[in-house]
Amino acid sequence: MNSASRFNPPSAKKLRREKTTLSSHSSESDGEQSNKDPVHVYCRIRPLKEGSEPTTCLKILSADTLALNTPDSRNTRKEIHYKFKHIFTAFSPQAELFAHVAYPLLEDLLHGKNGLLFTYGVTGSGKTYTLTGDQNDPGIMPRCIDTIFNSIADYQAPKCVIKSDRMNGFEIQTEDDAMHDRLQAVKSCFTKTPKTPRKGNGDKISYSNDGTRIQCINENNLYSVFISYVEIYNNSVFDLLDESSGKTLQNKILREDCHKNMYVNGVVEIEVKSAQEAYEVFNAGQTRKRMASTSLNSGSSRSHSIFNIRVVQLERYATNSHGQPMIPNENMIKVGQLSLVDLAGSERTNRTNNTGMRLKEASSINNSLMSLRSCLEILRENQMNKGNRLVPYRDSRLTFIFKHYFEGDGTVKMVVCVNPSLEDFEENIQVLKFAEMTQDVKIAKAEVKYTPIKKTISRNKENQTPAKSVTKSASSFTLLPDVPIVKLNLDATDECRSAIDKVIKVLKLRAAKSKHLDKDIDERQQELRKKLVTLNQQCVLTSAEMKSLKTMIHKEKQKSRNLHLKMTDIESANQDLQGKNEELVDIVRSLKNTVNEKDLKINHYILEKDRTKQKLVLENEKKNQELDAKLRRQRAHLNAAMKAKDEKLRMVKGIIDAEMPPVEMNTIDLDLADPVKSRDSQITQTPQSFSQSHVYRRNLTPGPATKSRRSRSAGEVWLEHNVIKPCPLGTVMQPSMKKRKSVSKLDKASDITNPKQSKYCLVAQEPDTDGEIETKLYKADIVPTCGGGAQVIFNDVERLRQESPTKSP
Ligand SMILES: Nc1ncnc2c1ncn2[C@@H]1O[C@H](COP(=O)(O)OP(=O)(O)OP(=O)(O)O)[C@@H](O)[C@H]1O
Numbered sequence: 001m002n003s004a005s006r007f008n009p010p011s012a013k014k015l016r017r018e019k020t021t022l023s024s025h026s027s028e029s030d031g032e033q034s035n036k037d038p039v040h041v042y043c044r045i046r047p048l049k050e051g052s053e054p055t056t057c058l059k060i061l062s063a064d065t066l067a068l069n070t071p072d073s074r075n076t077r078k079e080i081h082y083k084f085k086h087i088f089t090a091f092s093p094q095a096e097l098f099a100h101v102a103y104p105l106l107e108d109l110l111h112g113k114n115g116l117l118f119t120y121g122v123t124g125s126g127k128t129y130t131l132t133g134d135q136n137d138p139g140i141m142p143r144c145i146d147t148i149f150n151s152i153a154d155y156q157a158p159k160c161v162i163k164s165d166r167m168n169g170f171e172i173q174t175e176d177d178a179m180h181d182r183l184q185a186v187k188s189c190f191t192k193t194p195k196t197p198r199k200g201n202g203d204k205i206s207y208s209n210d211g212t213r214i215q216c217i218n219e220n221n222l223y224s225v226f227i228s229y230v231e232i233y234n235n236s237v238f239d240l241l242d243e244s245s246g247k248t249l250q251n252k253i254l255r256e257d258c259h260k261n262m263y264v265n266g267v268v269e270i271e272v273k274s275a276q277e278a279y280e281v282f283n284a285g286q287t288r289k290r291m292a293s294t295s296l297n298s299g300s301s302r303s304h305s306i307f308n309i310r311v312v313q314l315e316r317y318a319t320n321s322h323g324q325p326m327i328p329n330e331n332m333i334k335v336g337q338l339s340l341v342d343l344a345g346s347e348r349t350n351r352t353n354n355t356g357m358r359l360k361e362a363s364s365i366n367n368s369l370m371s372l373r374s375c376l377e378i379l380r381e382n383q384m385n386k387g388n389r390l391v392p393y394r395d396s397r398l399t400f401i402f403k404h405y406f407e408g409d410g411t412v413k414m415v416v417c418v419n420p421s422l423e424d425f426e427e428n429i430q431v432l433k434f435a436e437m438t439q440d441v442k443i444a445k446a447e448v449k450y451t452p453i454k455k456t457i458s459r460n461k462e463n464q465t466p467a468k469s470v471t472k473s474a475s476s477f478t479l480l481p482d483v484p485i486v487k488l489n490l491d492a493t494d495e496c497r498s499a500i501d502k503v504i505k506v507l508k509l510r511a512a513k514s515k516h517l518d519k520d521i522d523e524r525q526q527e528l529r530k531k532l533v534t535l536n537q538q539c540v541l542t543s544a545e546m547k548s549l550k551t552m553i554h555k556e557k558q559k560s561r562n563l564h565l566k567m568t569d570i571e572s573a574n575q576d577l578q579g580k581n582e583e584l585v586d587i588v589r590s591l592k593n594t595v596n597e598k599d600l601k602i603n604h605y606i607l608e609k610d611r612t613k614q615k616l617v618l619e620n621e622k623k624n625q626e627l628d629a630k631l632r633r634q635r636a637h638l639n640a641a642m643k644a645k646d647e648k649l650r651m652v653k654g655i656i657d658a659e660m661p662p663v664e665m666n667t668i669d670l671d672l673a674d675p676v677k678s679r680d681s682q683i684t685q686t687p688q689s690f691s692q693s694h695v696y697r698r699n700l701t702p703g704p705a706t707k708s709r710r711s712r713s714a715g716e717v718w719l720e721h722n723v724i725k726p727c728p729l730g731t732v733m734q735p736s737m738k739k740r741k742s743v744s745k746l747d748k749a750s751d752i753t754n755p756k757q758s759k760y761c762l763v764a765q766e767p768d769t770d771g772e773i774e775t776k777l778y779k780a781d782i783v784p785t786c787g788g789g790a791q792v793i794f795n796d797v798e799r800l801r802q803e804s805p806t807k808s809p
Helices: 003-007 012-029 032-034 096-109 127-131 140-155 175-191 275-288 355-385 397-401 403-409 423-438 466-475 494-655 675-699 704-715
Strands: 036-039 039-045 058-060 065-069 079-083 085-088 116-121 162-164 168-173 223-232 234-239 254-256 261-264 269-273 304-315 331-342 412-417 443-445 450-452 666-667 717-722 741-742 759-767 773-784 790-801
Touching: 032 162, 039 096, 065 423, 065 704, 079 254, 085 096, 096 140, 096 331, 096 412, 116 127, 116 443, 127 140, 127 331, 127 412, 127 450, 127 717, 140 223, 140 275, 140 331, 162 269, 168 331, 175 494, 223 275, 223 355, 223 397, 234 397, 269 773, 275 403, 355 397, 355 403, 355 423, 355 443, 397 403, 403 443, 412 423, 443 466
Parallel strands: 039 085, 039 412, 116 331, 116 412, 717 741, 717 759
Antiparallel strands: 036 443, 058 065, 065 079, 162 168, 223 234, 223 269, 223 304, 254 261, 304 331, 331 450, 759 773, 773 790
């Protein structure tokens, strides 16, 4: 059936036609097809999950036909039909599934044939439940174990006689060596250091046994059951029963033996003698299996697990093809293997929301399932088109480990588990499509295979060669040939003679064999005696050892009790610490919050500061502009004042020129706020205006101002303002200032308003028209004003000049 037909559901007629075409093709393809069986695919629908909507996307049309309905919201295709070997409903009991699927595989197993059964489906669809089940309603695996032991209970080979060589083969040991191994096993049970109990290891697990058994098993054989349990996790193989590697399981490699059978190199195979032992082994492995809780399944398998049951058969009484007794084939044993595989479920990330480790696991699971799918697809294609495409078994450990099954080493069966809920519609399409395709793959019918005993081992090499030891163990099963019953016809003498010859021959053979047997029995008796003696000695030793072991155990128990007490103390201390730790974590969290808040505040403050800075810069600029404008206005005002004063002076000059009596010439208010400016204005004004007045005054009789100066000169204090540092002129004439205070700068108002000072003198020096330096002293009265300030009234200019007497007038 091609893939398109699954999306466009064909009519029942078309479906039938397609199937017939396929089967006719396969029947005519070759005769070998009759030696092949298709992969048997069963479908199991799990019950709806609790709390999910009661509507489903699956409908069972018949015992082998299933319809997948498109959810109503889609207007595309309506119904897709799938056919399987059998469909189990949500109400099908585990026993029914076992009877249909696993029972035939067990019949094969106990007849030395191989079988592979795997469960396939999306996560949470009930694969593990189908294989393992629970204690009250066991799944396939516990039922298989029970059925095997129910069937072979009375025909088991003594423990350790058959031993796994951990390379897919078996060795046979002498009874001595087997006994030795058994004793060792018992000893190691006592001496084993108690390990910390793993989850689930403590309780003894048991499943209800319904007494099912395989009917026609060969009672002439001795049986041994071996169990191995491995998992494929992230495309690596791990041995779940390997205790030597401690907590971390070691990665194992896959090998192919000379018969092209795949096996896990060095895998631990445990011989079990009862169902209970087998469960315990399974349980021990199960605790190591990687499981995790996901959003779709609280106990989801994160690996593919393979539970192998191998049943080894040793012939006890061998007969030839005519049913006559014969010595059994000493070097051949019959080995049947049943692999129960719980595949991890395919997962869609958008449904599981897995991340990290779980996501990696999911992608590895999906990849390996894709490899399985593509291997089966290519196998089917090769078989249908007689093609020869290489099947990529090596792409994944999952396909590589089952290579021999797909290439015809046993029956292959698959249980596809589906979840009926509407949300699973999309995934169900994929799963059911693959499952239906798988049915088209044909696998060569399982055959009984005799496996050669790889090597026979014996610890007691001086006395026995390995081959001899097997012969001996095997010869114990030899019987004397039966004496043929002959009817003597006394009339036919020749016939009688030949019959008697035959009987004599057999009797002779019997006599020889009986001698051989007697000898053998003697030897064995002696051997047995020796063994009994050694056994007795061993018993004595063992009981002594047991005693010492018991005392050791007692001590160990004491130690363990003490350790337990310590553990409890440590645990309570640990709990305290955890409590404290939680408190500290809270404190750290609240501190972090505070720091975050502060950070926010600081950021806010920085923003505010920046804003204020910008504002200040703007304001500064504005102020500067205002001040500039003010300065410009004041300058204009001063210039106007200066002009007015110049005008006044010009008028004064006019008056002087018109020979008017001297009047108080000028008053200049010193700008105390800006004395330098004031002084500068004095300096710039004085030379022009006052030099004139001086010249005039020298020519006139001294006026009242001069008089007043003289009359007061005795107590006058002069403020001498040396704007420059005057060059000494070498003249004898010196200004008369008896009490003076010299300043180079007028810094503050008090420099002028000091009430002790009544006179002011500004000293200036500049070259005259002849190039001679002339010192000018601009003199003034300091008159206090009613506002607390002072008015400086210039009233005199003295000019000191040194002139050469030879100078032309
Ligand atoms: N047929 C069934 N009857 C009752 N309960 C079931 C059935 N099938 C599954 N369940 C329950 O559904 C849950 C999930 O099943 P299970 O673990 O077997 O799924 P799974 O397919 O193995 O999942 P995963 O692939 O994630 O390992 C379990 O609790 C199981 O008991």
